[in-house]
Amino acid sequence: MISEDDDPTVLEARIGVGGVRLDKALADAFPGLSRARLQALLAEGAVRRDGEPVAGGSAKATPGLYTVTLPPVAPADPQPEAIPLAVLFEDADLIVVDKPAGMAAHPAPGSETGTLVNALLHHCGDSLSGIGGVARPGIVHRLDKDTSGVMVAAKSDRAHVGLSALFAAHDIERTYIALTRGAPSPARGRIETLIGRSSSDRKKMAVLRSGGRNAITDYVVKAVFGAPARPGAAPMAARVACTLQTGRTHQIRVHLASRGAPILGDPVYGSGSPAAPVRAAMTDAGLKRQALHAAVLGFVHPVTGEALRFETPPPGDMRVLEQKLSQL
Template sequence: METLSIRAAAEDAGIRLDTFLASKAEQLSRSRVKALILEGAVAQDDEAVLDPRRSVAEGATYHIRLPEPVPATPEPEDIALEVLFEDEHLILINKPSGMAVHPAPGSWNGTLVNALLHHCRGSLSGIGGVERPGIVHRIDKLTTGVLVAAKTEPAHLGLSELFQKHDIERKYLAVTRGAPRPLSGTVDLPIARSTGDRKKMAVVRNPESGVGRNAVTHYRAIETFGVRDKGTALPAAALMECQLETGRTHQIRVHMAHIGAPLIGDPVYGRHKGISSYGHGEAHIAGTKAARKFPRQALHAAMLGFVHPITKEALRFEAPLPNDMAELIAALRQLPMGD
């Protein structure tokens, strides 16, 4: 069992104890310090301290006993992972479609956490006192692409700070039904839980109301496919690049649907299956059928860039399009462009 000893200087007197200790023990968050105090794992000199709100005493020495990490509740599972990068602090993987990040009702097994507990066995130092990977962001179960997890508490704290400050570069590729007008721009509209369906998110139509959390998505069309109607230039579908400033639940799916370009295959925000496309012939049938049959939201986390929270090295990782999206795009490219 490791013990940290921290001595309070004159200028520290009067500071709340959990705040003071967390500022000195960089590997521990304030919530973790608070939990340790309540568990009786913190002592002032030789006397246990049980109140995290207690004021720091000048010249006192505080001892924090760090128990060995307890086994995580999810069970490790030997699930193949496509690892893009790994060191003693971090691991980045290319998540496949169908893999949930966390165990939850309907997905208690086969999750990324289960896989990481097996893959990183013996190299997890304990996040919040539990032997588990530190997940600081998520992508939907049916979304593919780059995801980072921490293996140590200092790395977890550092990653969390980067995400909170939005010091992360994130680019997604999406295939949409139709295309937004204009073909590039920014959606800066807050997102909140839908009042009509608590399982959905929605754009807050009155940003001045203070409801919801700010959400910013920059988008641009990389390629458009076919046309909606004869004699128009409106695309039937598009390959979009979306860059996030914020990371709200379902952000891209909600924002793109709001500007009239929902993701192909999106079961929640797509409203209609398939695409509206003018044309005829085998190529037209193949393209529209591919869109109609696509089994998930056509969304891929293509790139993740950040400064390593421990080594301070600039990192940037890309994941190629999964086969199903590549095949969808290939079929859409065959759509006729009208007469």
């Protein structure tokens, strides 16, 4: 169990059983901290057991009360940046954009600038409301940095509250287009699993037998490319439309991979290598990210009650890749 003492930057947890690597034991005891982060804190002397400093994540853990002292967090203060935006809709309360691949939704370690938030702060200017006491757009859902497609952000407090409620209730139409290695079987279906942090790599999500959160993806194989290597085998690649019924982290990427059809170009969940002709097509298309595009976003405007629906085609890298796959 994690608790905090009087200093909110100090976390403590008791490890009752030793014998495993210390960094792994600490990651299990402090689920809010990644294993890499804990290794850095160990190197900085920020971890103690029963009041004594410990170091070296590869050492075996021993039972005791562990404390982790976190350094002060630098306040997030994103600045406006003149970044072009493909605006699909905008009024006083919200804005809908077609986010390019390579743009993070908001500042985070490794992506402090060049994010959608930075662009929106510049684009919206004084029209932004003071959400949480700070003038900034309300990011109510996210696309992975290297996933392209339609996103909505709130400009007013009332829109922020209303959009958040819609997403929490899954009362949003969201369909993605993915280009996959092989194809899920059957050609149409529903994937319903529990998704949570992987026990072997805490930076990854995984399908779990217990724990995690319920995740539901409906999918349809729209096209297949490349003859199967043998009768009954999967094609070389496919175009798959995925409709989210829930919105878990990396949900589509994890679900398609769990069906043996990972998204092409996915650096995290794309285990196994595509067939040589598919690899050549990816190279020719210049694909340098997962081939996933948020194509459709539909919802009821939280202020006006108007039914809104936006649809955009995949960007150039995915379109060229699909064209080349169709020639296999």
